[in-house]
Amino acid sequence: MKRLVLFNRDLRTIDNTALIQAIDGETPVIAVFIATPQQWAQHDLAPIQADLIRRRLEALHEELELLNVPFLYKECDDFERANEWLLALSAELGVSELFLNFDYEINERNRITALSERLEQQGKTVCVFDDKCILRPGSVLNKQGKNFKVFTPFKNAWKAQFTLARVQKPKMSVPTDVPAHYRYESNVPFNYPTVSSLPMPVDTNSIIDKLRAFSHDRVANYHQDRDFPAVDGTSQLSAYLAIGALSARQCVARLYLDATMSNGQEPTLSEGAEIWLSELIWREFYQHLVYFEPKLSRRHGYLSWERNLIWQGNEEAFTQWCNGVTGYPIVDAAMRQLNATGWMHNRLRMIAASFLIKDLHVDWRWGEAYFMSKLVDGDFAANNGGWQWCASTGCDGQPYFRIFNPIRQGERFDAQGEFIRQWIPELANVPNRHIHQPWLWEACQKLEYPEPIVDHKTQREITLSVYKAAKDQH
Template structure:
C-alpha cells in the first residue's frame, strides 16, 4: 500500500501538513502534481506565474527525491480530466490514502468533489488540510452565525483565535541513512516550460522555489519588517516583503510567516502588527471566496452594483494597460507591472481606483488583466482588491471613495523617484512638476496628456452607483410583488 501527497498550490517540503502526515503514516510515500495548462488558460494565469510554478516544481522534485519520495508530474489538460487521472494513478500505485491541502475557489472545489466520487469505489481515504491559511474559512462566524463580510470585526476575532491557538509548524523528517534517494523525472516539466514565450528579462528578476522563498522571508523579517508600517506605501523604498508570489504558490508557509514575524515584535511592534494584518487580509479574502462562490463567477459581492453602467471606452482601457494615461504614478505602476510581472501594493490600489473611478471601466477587465500579467496572481486576493477599489465588494465604506492620482503621487512618491525609474521621458523633471507634467507640456513633449480630467469624478461615480441602486431596488420590488401574486 502507498500514501500519496497531491500537490497543488503548496509547492514546498518544509512546514507542509499533508506531507508531514503522509510521512508519519509509516507507509511508502509518493507525490503527484497534475499539470492543467488548459485550466491555466481558462483562469487567465500569467505566463510568468506559470514559469514560477514550473520552476518551483523542479526544485520540489529534487527536494522530495532526497527524502526518497518520487514526484510524478502528469499533464491532465484541465480540471475535467483530474478525477479519472487520479483514479488511474491511485489504482496503479495501490494508493490507500491521499493527502492534500484544501483549495477554496469554486472550480477547485468542484474538481475536488468529483475526485471524491472517482476515488470512492477504490476505497481511497482522502485527508485534507487547511494549510494555505492561518484560520480556516469556516472557523469564524458572526453572532448571527453568518460569515464575516467586514474586515475589522473579522480581524478582531482572527487575532483572538490565534492568541488562543497559535500556529505551529509540522515536522518534516530529513533523509536518514536508510533513505534511498530517487531521481526526478522532468520530461513533462521540461516540455511545459518550452511552451512559455517569456523574454529573459522577465524571469531574471525572480527566483523560484522554496529555498529562495525562505531566504526572502529571513531577509524581510531581519530587515524591513520593523519599519513596515512606515515604509510599505512608498514604492521607491524596499519596504515590502515581496513574499506574495511565494505565498500564493505555496513555496512558503503562511504559518511560518506568522511565527517568524510574531517572534520579532520586540524589534518593531507596529511594523510586525501591520504586516500580520496583511496576513489577516489574505485569510479574510479566502474565507470570502469560500463562503460566497458567486464571486468566482465574475459577479460583484454587492448585487446592486451589478447594475452599474460602466464605460466601454476601449481606447481608455488600452491607455491604462500600456501606461499612457497621462497620470505619472498610474502609468509608472502599469509599466512596472508590464515589465516585471509585479506591482507594489499601494500602486495596485491607485491603478485599480483610477480604472474604475476616473475612467469608470468595469473592474472585471482590470481584474483579468492583472491575472494575465502578475507573477503572484491569486484569485481571492486579486478579486478582493479589485472589488474593494471598485466599491462593489465587502468593504463597508461608501462608493464615493475616490483616490486622486495626483495626491497619491505627491504623498507616496514625493520626490518622484519611483516615477523616474519607470518613465524615462519624465526623468528630467523636478520633484514638483513630475506629478503634473501637463502643466509644463514643453518640458515633457514625449509624455501623453491626460486621457480624462480629474474634476467631477466623485459626482459622476455617485450618480452612477445611485442609479444602479434604484434599478436594483425597483427590480426587487417587482420580484417581491410577483412572488406575492403567485402565492
C-alpha cells in the same frame, strides 16, 4: 499499498499539512503535480507566474527526493482530464489513500469533490486538509455563527482565536519505486506560455532567508515605508505565498520568533510587524470570503446592486491604461512596472484600479483579469477582493464616493517623482513641482508623453452619478 500526495498551490515540503500527515515512516508515499494548461488559461494565469511554478517544481523535486518521496509529473488539459489520469494512476500503482490540501475557489472545490467521490467508490480513502489559511474558513465566525462581512471585526476575532503553532517539517518516508516514465525530470513538457520572472530564487533556503531578512531588518519600519513605491519597504514574499512555496504560518511564526528574540520576554510585535500581520489577516479574510461566497469565483459582485452599474468605458481607454499611457504619471508608472516585472506595489494597485474603474468607467472585471494575466503573485481571492474593494462592490469595500485623485496620490506617495522617473524616462527632466502634472510645465510640448486622457474632476462627478443611480435602482 501506497499513499499519494497531490500538490497544487502548496509547492513546499516544510509546513505542508497533507505531506506531513501522509508520511508516517511506514507507508510508502508518492507525490504528484499535474499541470493543467487549458484550466490555467481560463483562470488567466500569468506567464511570469507559470515560469515561477515551473522553476519551483525543480526545487520541490529535489526536496522530495531527500525525503524518499518520488515526485511524479503529468500534463493534462484541465481538471476533468487530470482527475481521470489520477484515477488510472492510483489503480496502476496500488494507491489506497490520497492526501491533498483544500483550495477554496469553486472550480478547485468541484475538482476535489468529483475526485473524492470517484476514489471513495473504489474503496480508497481521501484525506483533505485545510492548509492555505492559518485559521480555516468556518472557524472565525460572528456571534450569529455567520462569516464576517467587515474586516476589522474579522481581524479582532481572528487574533483572539489565534495561537502560535510550531512550523512542522516532514519526516523521512520509507523508500519506494515508481515507473521511470512518470517521474519528474527537468525537461518535462510544460505547454503553457512562460516569461522569465525576475531573479527570484526558488529554493526553500533562499525563500526562508528572504523572510528572515524582512522580519529581522525591515518589518519594524513597514508601517512607515509600505506606501511609498520608491522605498524598498515591502516583503516581496507575495509570489511565494501565491504558489505555496511559503505558508502564512511560516510568516507569522517568524514574526513572533524575532519579536521574542528582540526583547527576551513575551513576544510583542513592533508597530510595523503588527501592520504586516494585519495584511496577512486580510489575505485570510479574502480566502474565507471565496469559501463562503462561490459567486465571487464566478466574478459576480459581492453586493447585489453591482449588477445595476452601467460601465461607460471603452476598449481604447482600457488599452491606454494597460500600456501606461493615460497621461497620469503615477498610474502610468504603476502599469509599466507591472508590465515589465510582473509585480506592482500594493499602494499603486489601489491607485491604478481606482483610476480604471472611477476615472475611465471600465468594468472592474477587465482590470481584475488583466492583473491576473500579468502578476507573478496572482492569487484569485486577494486579486478579486482588491478589485472589488476599489470598485466599492466588494465585502467591506471602500465607499463609492471615495475616489482616489491620481494627482494627489502621486504627490503624497511619490512626492519627488523618484518612482515615476524610474518607469517613465520621458519625464526625467520635468521639475519636481510639475512631475505629477507635466502638462502644466512650460516645456511640456517637448515631452513624448501624452496629455491626460480624461479630466479627473469631471469623471469623478460622473462616477458619483452612476453609482448613486445603481444603488437607487436597487
